[in-house]
Amino acid sequence: MATDLLTITDLHVSVDDKPILRGVNLRMQRGETHALMGPNGSGKSTLGLALMGHPKYVVTQGAIELNGVDLLAMEADARARAGIFMAFQRPVAIPGVKMADFLRHATTNVRFPDRKEGEQLIPMKDFRKELRAKMDHLRMDVEFARRYVNDGFSGGEMKRAEILQMAMLQPKFAILDETDSGLDADAVRLASESIAEIGRNNMGLLIITHHDKLLEHNPPDFTHVMLGGRIVETGGVELAAELYSQGYDRIRRTYPEAEAENRAMLDHDEPQLSAVERE
């Protein structure tokens, strides 16, 4: 059976006319787990946001294709309906919008990509049942569904809410941007296990992380190292282990040109989703 394929070819991305990615190549099959590692400012989040279609992340060159279909021609909502998902590092709050209402709308659109605005949402009863089951699974209190999206959530709650959304939307490919950051050890373990159960074998996972816990539960088939807006090295699970225990010194020495670009980029602040992280 042919599996879904996401290909990124020679991708160049600028933010506010400042080049951040300078020729990224990546090929992922559904069912594979890829770790994306690299020092701060190397462009990991930028790759994720460009994949998801953030309007500020302008692709100046290259291609992103899902099963040969051009994703760059699609807005973010169409990409979501095509099966792309991103768990954000710092998800924004939407005051006044209940998690359950938001997710019911999102789930309907993603499951019925041809739905027109204003058409029926999936029935409340079925949706509630499914949501409750998934929340039980993630050990989330039912009260969570009645709270406003990310509004006043702790860091841990936000990350779990992102995983819950991934569980409901069942994407083909998911980008997890530091879904383990800002969590205590127990919360990291829970998040890691949940991602493994929901995602592994079923989705293509692109995991951006600094920690080893997440990768312990989700051993990568491939590890990519970013530096200065490029993937400079790709290896297996052993590369992730090396980077975790020994850091990026070897990488920096081996790729001095990319290292220089990385330093230049760090002089500017890398734009991020604007919400303040509440821990």
Next chain:
Amino acid sequence: MTTALQPFGFDTDSFEAFLAQRAEPDWLLSMRRQSWDTYSKLAWPTRDHEEWIRTDIRTFRIENFRPPIQAPPASVAPPGLLTREVELAGACVSINSHSTSHWLAPQLASKGVLFGSLPELLADNADRLRPHLERQIVLPGYDKFAALTSAFWIGGQLLFVPRGVRVELPLHSLAALTADGVDLQKTLVILEEGAEATMLSETASLSVDVEAGNVVGSAPAESRGLHAGITEIVQGAGSRLRYVNLQNWGTGVWHFAHQKARLERDAGLQWTLAALGGKTAKVNQQVELAGKRSECQVNGVMFTEGRQHFSYHTLQHHQAPETRSDFLYKSALQDKSRTVWRGMIKVDPAAQKTDGYQRNDNLLLSDTSRADSIPGLEIEADDVRCTHGSTSGNVEEELIFYACSRGLTRREAVRLIVTGFFQQVLDRITIPSVRDALVNAIAQRVREYR
């Protein structure tokens, strides 16, 4: 003699002709004449007046309108927005100031509740209602519109709930205007000691087939109209009122409203004020917390679009100790529309231990809309807690992107964010049909953002 006669305009001849056909008691006619005198002496407000600096009514011409002395060209109005699937205790409808239908559950009538058209109820209860009409908590001399309404009111509603009577189900009133119609009305809501009631009141513009006298739908948006109204709410000790006002005229209607409530000891008022329609709306909303421990919550929900201009002047006047007021207004503005909100918390020297709160939040859905927000405090007591604040801002692109990344279209995302913006104030409204009506009306109005 070359005097230009305007026998149907708002002049002294037409006023006298109007009085001659009213068959009202002398005390009322004399009140009307006094107000007419005030009206004649007052100038139309201009931008030199404090309250009108930001509100331009130079294109308003009273000559373009006729006093609505004749019966309306239709007798049936469409159902309101606020009462979907709501069981009512009574309802009344007026078109162009004239009552066209009203009913009240007989068991309430037998307890002494009065509800319906003020002029009709006045005919049978003149002596009983006299003190309530003479009270005039909205001063006829406040401005030219208050004077005009005090002199020339033709329609309006009365709700009177006697001491200790609890009206469980809501009462509904709908005031409608046809093209070029005029709604000149006085509304009195009187709750005696310990009484309780819920009143839902709304307005609409109608399109009428004049030949057949049938309503054929809502009016063309731009059709001209005038509303000048006075609403007086007077609550006795310990009474409880939930009052909802939805201004939903077509966008060609001038709306000039004076609304004031006075609360005695331990009285409670939850007042929801929603505004969606009208061309230019100038509203004075005042609450006097006259009795100890009286409390008032105001929930304002406004959505403007096109070239609509809404101007709200609110006063929460703490006159007695331990009173509480909590005013929250939220507006979303689309296109070239504009809102002005000027709120004042006034605390008299006697009103110790009061708690006053006011807040106005504005969400700008276009670069060409504008919201002016001017909160104010005037405090003469030293042991009080008063807070106020206001915000204005755009829909954040990051919120839109977040929702889009979950599969919502841009427009769905903006709608969700806009209704979310209103949720805080909607959550305070304890009547589900009102909440639903407002959410739907707002969601329908939100268009593509940028």
